[in-house]
Amino acid sequence: MRQLLLFLLLASSLFAKLNVTVVYPYIKEITNSIAQDRVKITALSKGNWDPHFVVPKPSLVAYLRDSDLLILNGASLEIGWLDPLIKSANNPTIQKNADGYLNLSEYIKLQDIPKSTNRSMGHVHAEGNPHFILDPHNVIKIAHIITLKLSQLDPGNKAYYQKNFANFKAHWQKKLKTYDKKMKKCKGMMVIQYHELFNYFLRRYGINSIDNIEPLAGVSPNPKHTLKLINTVKSNDVKLILQDVYHEHKTSQFISQKTGVKVVDMPHDVGAMRGTDSLDKFYDTLVGQVCR
């Protein structure tokens, strides 16, 4: 009898489902492609929210309390809200530097790293621009890291995760080929954006973002800057004004009226706007909005 119990105990440790909490929907989509029904995944935020300011609801603590793995974007994108939640979850498994804490930004080559940081420059991140998910070429790397982490914590399903990753990689390489081909004809195009949200995407495809609607990172637009921007748009061959979903739309509409340059809505994450509820559709929309 005791042996049977021992066996069941050992066996159950092989088949216990991992509890994975992820911060943003894109991480949920990628993790889902790798793990499918072998883990339980919960996302802390929604795609149409401002990723910098998620409300640190105590109800989220209930998810974090039971998590075996927390996957975050990192590079200080969550600095305004995630730390108190992790601390109050009383769960040693997902504390910083524990095995169940995966910071994706540590595995990505970050861009826009400031030479110096000073708050008079607005809300800049010392580590660099945290919106690296906007480059579709970062997706395979992220999926690979998540596959490794899942295999580390749940070695019983390692082969399954690796098989799924291989399929995902093959699929994504095809997607990348299509995107790269489509975006080629827009190389050298000039645009403006609200916040430096789309830099990774734009740089990947040689599109020049020549100015931002917000005068400094995290600072609301002011009339002086907006008027200057109108002149910039007029005197350069700016083709599009890129508008994200969570900032106000009035300023971009105003600039559009004064200059005749079109405003396009841009998703920054899976589920940010209608028709972006999967990873494929999210990047399809990004590409489609900028380069028709």
Add this chain to the structure above:
Amino acid sequence: MQKIWMLSVATATLLLAQEMSAESIAEQLENEKTTTTAKGGFMPDISLIVDVGYTKERLDFDDHHLEIPSLVHGGGDAHDGHAHTKLAGNDGFSLNYAELTIGASVDNYFDLMSVFHLSEDDFEIEEAYATTTGLPYHLKAKIGKFKSDFGYLNAKHQHNYNFAEAPLVYLALLGDHGINEEGIQLQYILPTSIYMMAGVELLRGENEQSFGTEAFLEVDEVSQPSLWLGYLKTSFDIAEGTLLAGVSMATGESRIDHLEDMENPHAFAGDTTLYGIDLVYKKYFSANNAITWQSEYLYREMDGNQYKPDNSAIELNKKQSGFYSELIYQYDKNYRAGVRYSAITQNDVVVNDKEKEIPDDLFVVSTMLEYHFSEYSRLRLQYNHNSSLYNEEGIKNNKNEILLQFTYAIGAHGAHSF
């Protein structure tokens, strides 16, 4: 039987193999990291908040010797060598406070946090505590000097209040600092699908408004620690908003010494119990557009003896309660506005079994408008109508005041909780 043994051995071998492969995967993950960006070695998070302002007040009549009857006396003057905002007479420019925080991980077992509250002539260690990061069973302990998690507002720092000062009921029952002292805290997150947190604290028991431990006259001191606290908090979503609710209790012995007061010197020794209910509801329409409704009710019972300087004693029993309720609307990144009403709802004082006539029509109404230049600087304009102040003859002296308050923050200041 043998089969089971073999299976067990096979499973164990498999587990062992997996353990080894997990190690090699960890190594592989480490190698996948882009060049590490460790910045200049060890550096704790340091932040400084400076709060300066201007006050213009007007009283019904010119008498600055004011008290909140049977709740706060002595005009809130200096005690224990540090000054407080007085109940009246604060006109002009002021340095309200500066708050210096330094915090970092100590090791993989503890985080350390310290908060220094500075005024023009004083340096106070408001908080200095370690919290555990690795306790099992969803437990967390805090050791040191800290703000108690009693109620909702008590644990918040002044820069995080929605108004310039704590509400009347807090000032009356808990004083300028709230429950903020040395001791130990243990908190447990219950394994329920909705958020439930239970906590207990054991503290020295030195709160100057409700507890206190020091001997006076022939009354012995209280052996420390003497203050027990317990609370239960829960949170869930209703109507696309989030509700945070809690019940709290604090109980301990009291030694409140006002024998040095110029007028009517007295002291109290006895037992005090405090109950609190708090309710916070926040609804976000977008990241920077939200409405918050925050309310707390406090009830205090004190039972013991009141002493005169000649050591004569009378039996004293106080039952006092009050609440505050505030509504805050955040319009966008820049503008916030709010109103607050705080009142004492019960002020029953029984001396030698005889009820005393004590005013209980005590309330303060406040409104405020904030402009946030950025996440790090804020201007607040506040108006208070204070109808809780009486002079020594027992005549109410209403105070109307306008406050202009600038708050600046520099450095790495951690995110605030809900």
